[in-house]
Amino acid sequence: MSDKAIVTACLIIIGNEILSGRTEDANLAFLGRQLNELGIRLAEARIIADDEAAIVEAVNQCRRRFDYVLTTGGIGPTHDDITSAAIAKAFGVSLERNAEALALLDRQYLKKDQNEARLKMADIPAGATLVENSVSRAPGYQIENVFVMAGVPKIMRAMFDDFKDRLKGGEKVLSETVTVFISEGAVAEKLAAVQARHRQVEIGSYPFVRDGKPGVSLVLRHTDAEHIEKAAADVREMLGDLGALPAKDLDG
Amino acid sequence: MSDKAIVTACLIIIGNEILSGRTEDANLAFLGRQLNELGIRLAEARIIADDEAAIVEAVNQCRRRFDYVLTTGGIGPTHDDITSAAIAKAFGVSLERNAEALALLDRQYLKKDQNEARLKMADIPAGATLVENSVSRAPGYQIENVFVMAGVPKIMRAMFDDFKDRLKGGEKVLSETVTVFISEGAVAEKLAAVQARHRQVEIGSYPFVRDGKPGVSLVLRHTDAEHIEKAAADVREMLGDLGALPAKDLDG
Numbered sequence: 001m002s003d004k005a006i007v008t009a010c011l012i013i014i015g016n017e018i019l020s021g022r023t024e025d026a027n028l029a030f031l032g033r034q035l036n037e038l039g040i041r042l043a044e045a046r047i048i049a050d051d052e053a054a055i056v057e058a059v060n061q062c063r064r065r066f067d068y069v070l071t072t073g074g075i076g077p078t079h080d081d082i083t084s085a086a087i088a089k090a091f092g093v094s095l096e097r098n099a100e101a102l103a104l105l106d107r108q109y110l111k112k113d114q115n116e117a118r119l120k121m122a123d124i125p126a127g128a129t130l131v132e133n134s135v136s137r138a139p140g141y142q143i144e145n146v147f148v149m150a151g152v153p154k155i156m157r158a159m160f161d162d163f164k165d166r167l168k169g170g171e172k173v174l175s176e177t178v179t180v181f182i183s184e185g186a187v188a189e190k191l192a193a194v195q196a197r198h199r200q201v202e203i204g205s206y207p208f209v210r211d212g213k214p215g216v217s218l219v220l221r222h223t224d225a226e227h228i229e230k231a232a233a234d235v236r237e238m239l240g241d242l243g244a245l246p247a248k249d250l251d252g
Numbered sequence: 253m254s255d256k257a258i259v260t261a262c263l264i265i266i267g268n269e270i271l272s273g274r275t276e277d278a279n280l281a282f283l284g285r286q287l288n289e290l291g292i293r294l295a296e297a298r299i300i301a302d303d304e305a306a307i308v309e310a311v312n313q314c315r316r317r318f319d320y321v322l323t324t325g326g327i328g329p330t331h332d333d334i335t336s337a338a339i340a341k342a343f344g345v346s347l348e349r350n351a352e353a354l355a356l357l358d359r360q361y362l363k364k365d366q367n368e369a370r371l372k373m374a375d376i377p378a379g380a381t382l383v384e385n386s387v388s389r390a391p392g393y394q395i396e397n398v399f400v401m402a403g404v405p406k407i408m409r410a411m412f413d414d415f416k417d418r419l420k421g422g423e424k425v426l427s428e429t430v431t432v433f434i435s436e437g438a439v440a441e442k443l444a445a446v447q448a449r450h451r452q453v454e455i456g457s458y459p460f461v462r463d464g465k466p467g468v469s470l471v472l473r474h475t476d477a478e479h480i481e482k483a484a485a486d487v488r489e490m491l492g493d494l495g496a497l498p499a500k501d502l503d504g
Contacts, residue, residue, distance in 0.1 A: 016456055019294045020427075021284030022471065023458065025277075028299070032273030042271045044306070045299040047280070050456070054296070077440040078457035079447050117440030152459065175272075188329040188369030195331050204268055204302070205330035206275065207404065219274065 007170040008043040009035050010066040012058050014073035014083055015151055016050050026153045027072050034160060039169025040068065050074055055086035063090075063146050068167060070160075073151030075140065077117040083148060088125035091143055098124040101139050108137035132162040142166065171223040176232050182244035183207070183214040190238045191218065198231035208250075215247050259422040260295040261287050262318040264310050266325035266335055267403055268302050278405045279324050286412060291421025292320065302326055307338035315342075315398050320419060322412075325403030327392065329369040335400060340377035343395055350376040353391050360389035384414040394418065423475035428484050434496035435459070435466040442490045443470065450483035460502075467499050 011031055017023040025047070032042045043066060048054045055074075063069045074083030088095040101122035121138040124130070131140035131147065133155055140149045140159040149159040184207040195203045204219040218235055220228045263283055269275040277299070284294045295318060300306045307326075315321045326335030340347040353374035373390040376382070383392035383399065385407055392401045392411040401411040436459040447455045456471040470487055472480045 016454070017458055017471070018280070019284050019297065020288060020425075020473075021281040021294075024281050028270070029273040029276050032271050034273075036272060042273075043301060045271065047297040047299075049295060076457070076459060077437045079440070079444040080456050115437065115441055117444065118437040120440075121437075154461075173272075185329045185367065185370040185373075188331070188372075189367055192331040192369065202268070204332050205328070206269055207328060209406075219269070221272075 005170055007040045007068075007168065008066045009040050009068040009070060010062040011042060011045040012055075012062060012069060012071040013045065013047040013151075014050060014055060014071055015047070016080075018047050018073075019049060027151070027156050030153070030157065031070060031160065034164070035167075035169075036173055038164060038167055039172045040167060041173065050080050050082055052082055052086045052089065055083060056090045059087060059090040059146060063144065067145065069146045071146065071148050072156055075121065075138070075148060075150055077120050077138075081120070084123055084125060087143065087146065087148055091125060091127075093126040093143075095123050096126050098122050098128075098130070100130055104130075104133075104137045104139055131159045134158045134162070173221050173223055174225050174228055175219055175221045176228050177217050177219045177249045178232060178235050178239065179215065179217040179247045179249040180239050180244035181210075181213050181215045181247045182239065182242060184216045187216060187218075187239070187242060187244070190242065191235070194231065194234045194238055197234065198227070201227050201231040203231065203235070210247070210250075217249050257422055259292045259320075259420065260318045261292050261320040261322060262314040263294060263297040264307075264314060264321060264323040265297065265299040265403075266302060266307060266323055267299070268332075270299050270325075271301060279403070279408050282405070282409065283322060283412065286416070287419075287421075288425055290416060290419055291424045292419060293425065302332050302334055304334055304338045304341065307335060308342045311339060311342040311398060315396065319397065321398045323398065323400050324408055327373065327390070327400060327402055329372050329390075333372070336375055336377060339395065339398065339400055343377055343379075345378040345395075347375050348378050350374050350380075350382070352382055356382075356385075356389045356391055383411045386410045386414070425473050425475055426477050426480055427471055427473045428480050429469050429471045429501045430484060430487050430491065431467065431469040431499045431501040432491050432496035433462075433465050433467045433499045434491070434494060436468045439468060439470075439491070439494060439496070442494065443487070446483065446486045446490055449486065450479070453479050453483040455483065455487070462499070462502075469501055 018025050035042050048058050074081045128141040128143040135155045135158045149156045202221040206217045208215050222228050270277050287294050326333045376393050380393040380395040385391050387407045387410045401408045454473040458469045460467050474480050
């Protein structure tokens, strides 16, 4: 990759329902792409249970290791929403009823349907800065380099939109994908030679089978478009020599 | 949960393409459900890059902490497939050309289209036991409590099918889902009271919005059907008192 420092992020997905297979996560791919647009590399993701000790440990390990940590899930009104209490514990601060968050909730429910459980969504770790939720008001928040979001995709996206200007990215990673019908095994040796000639460019190989025919998508990634183009030219020449037929990239 | 020991597993998904958002993981939900059928709780999942240090660290952390570790991805023929070398390093063993794996690959390619890159798929950490791949032959393997699988979902499923009899589960976690149209905030307080009366049963609350109407799925989990039924009766009575209308569970 580039010589400039790479800015990294880790996503912590909090929720028993993802681990049990009940719900499929719909946030990771979105955030991976969005962060890359900002010049931030999603370097790891963890999916953990609604368990205080697990949340505290994951947050404390990851906030020290990555430039940014994003969490999703567990900030609703019910008894199983324990993320905010765990985040407060991870940072060694108290969980406090936040006046600004309270005002947002009051506005949402017009005081007519307010209750103690809903007020729980105004309990925010001390020292955190709120993240706006344009969908359903109850806010997320930022504490140091950790951004805490809801798990519902529509709300998560609104929250990410609100705080993304606070993130400082590095250079954006660009990519080019070359997709052909050929088996990965048939291309592997020559591809390794191309990779050896273009060490800075990260070349990923992703096999697929379509209509019974083996194919492969070769994804070239670097922050410099010129580096990518030179390596891609070599990849295309190599594939031409092997007689591989072009195919459509359905994933990229 | 039950008094009996809970058997746990961790899934390590290896692949830059998942983190970049290029490819959506299709294995986690399947494995979460399958493991539960065997009485094993998927307690954590990590998604990490194709990076040797990251793989070594995740495997060594997780194999000591969980009863089983499953990995997906990075065992193909190309230069970016580094999982097996990293697993060997994690266990402090050598990566050896495995005679049994070699025979499988020879059979697949009938020696006509064999090449050094394909042979790389026969390089297996010393001491590992092979896992059969009924789709495309190139095997996975087990080393101690770690099971190494391909990332392509069809192949991953075939491999899981082959080794699942080697896993020793505990009691299977049963679940019952009650889905109604009501906002999570309106149900939270009374639900917490039900949870307090049925401490052993894990009650999860998953909100949704359908046709503009807020709803919630309440998922009750325990190894004992009778415990679930008693708690579910309380949940239904509570929801009836609140006037919540039944809805269809679209996720479960």
